[in-house]
Amino acid sequence: MADLTTATPGPLHDLRVIEMGQLLAGPFCGQLLGDFGAEVIKLESPGQGDPMREWGREKPKGRSLWWPVVARNKKSVTCNLRTPQGQDLARRLIAKADVVVENFRPGTLERWGLDYETLRADNPGLILTRVTGYGQSGPYAGRAGFGSIGEAMGGIRYTTGDPDHQPARTGISLGDSLAAVFATIGTLAAVHHRELTGRGQIVDSAIYEAVLAMMESLLPEWDITGYQRERTGAVLPNVAPSNVYPTAGGEMILIAANQDTVYTRLTAAMRRPDLAAAQRFATHSARGENMAELDDIIAEWTSARPADEVLTLLHEAGVPAGRIYTARDMFADPHFAAREAIVRLAHPDLGDFPMQNVFPRLSETPGSVRHTGPELGEHSTEIYSTLLGLSSDELAGLATAGIV
CATH class of the missing domain: 3.30.1540.10 (formyl-coa transferase, domain 3)
Incomplete structure (x- = not known):
């Protein structure tokens, strides 16, 4: 079990992040920032929450085993962003934040009156990190874009699998995760720039581009020599043994x-x-x-x-x-144990809960897993009363109206 009393604040402990969106691409970026100490406040729809709360093949006691991982270290606040009142609450929270992470289809924030220019008027140093399938510009920007489509467009699907079979996929959500990692890198770069200039900016992370970035020399091979990489199964061509x-x-x-x-x-x-x-x-x-x-x-x-x-x-x-x-091998391996690559925390319903630790490791200010994913709206009262000064009566009225 993780000893939370020894967890360091983390190098990002002074950052407040508002996470909007759902599923994996945006939330994994929020997870990575939270791993290194950022206060991540996740806005979720009242009564429903992020669908990730229900995802996963195995669901002991009806609980997702994925949610405690992707939502670890976060605070959950309910907020109906499809209503003017919810949009106003989000705007007020964002005014007190350093970073907003969202993965809605381009144009969604703008329809809600949460476009960057409006948000920046109240918070000039705001960093808006946007994770989408195709990016915020270009002819495909408005299309629905899931990770699998980005993997196909970015080139990794065509080159994955056996040559005599259709393109294969890896057994994880690779495109979403890569886009989230690049979004995290961009966010940290934007934070550094803000420290130098005081100015925020938009971080635009597209799934297909995150995949494309991993494709080594695929582009010049085709453009200069006409060589098209093909599926090669378990080997890389001309790399042996x-x-x-x-x-x-x-x-x-x-x-x-x-x-x-x-x-x-x-x-x-x-x-x-x-x-x-x-x-x-x-x-x-x-x-x-x-x-x-x-x-x-x-x-x-x-x-x-x-x-x-x-x-x-x-x-x-x-x-x-x-x-x-396999997972069984990881639990039994002495190297995993020596480096604490797997950490265990107490889960309120599932007890002793294992998950991957925080990577990479920092010698002075390491990240940490401080708690598993929160219950829906677990921190609504804390955040709304502390940051926005709402009274219990005001919160009760918003809850009755389905806003929080």
Whole structure:
């Protein structure tokens, strides 16, 4: 269980963030800022809240296992943004904030009278971080854009999977998460600029562009040479050996020994100096051209030995290699434990609740997971009374009217 008494305030403890929007792209940005200490106030629709509260395949006691992760460290305030009164409350809260994170379709804030110029009039240093499928401009800006579409448009879907199958996807919401990470980077850059100038700005993070940013040399390869990257399954073209290999017990392991010096260490561990001397495997390019043959040779060696024996030999030789982990492996791994990569907190309904810790690690002001996701509207009274000075009678009237 996490010891919350030892948690540092975090390097962003002086930032107040208003999070609007739902699902993953915007809220994951809010999670990352909250991980490093920012006060993240999440505005949710009364009676319903973020659909992430209901998402996930496994729901013990009817509770989402995803929500406590993406909503960790946040405060929940109910606010009906589709009403003039709710928009006024949001405007007043934003006037006291450093950052607003939202992932509505472009034009939504403007229709609600929450456009940047209006918000900046009350808060000149405000940073408005906007996460969408296609960005705030361009012919596609108004389209509905989910992470999967951004993955397709950004290029990663076409290059993922086996060559004889349709494009595949990873088992996580990669596009949404990448856009949120880039939104976080942009937000922190904007905060730094504000410290120098006092001026806020808009951070425009598009899902398809976040994916595109990860696509290495895909664009010049096509434009300059006419080479189109295709799906290659478990390998990267012309990078060998770097693949999944079988072992005697049926377990699969990864070996990545494509660099010349590392490849030499691999052949020594295999007791096959002839493979290091052979011209067809002597260089990075040569190994790439003869990838299939080399993979077959290595697979023959690994399949004759248990995974533990193979990995011991390779680790001692300084060859990057490892198992393909599932969640079960992560919980059992001593390295995960030593670095506290998994943290446990008390959940009010689910008890001992594990989740991934905060990354990256800072030596002086590390981030921390201070609490699991809040109940809907758990902090409404605290925030509205403290920041806006609303009385209990005023809050009761707003609640009766369905505003909060």
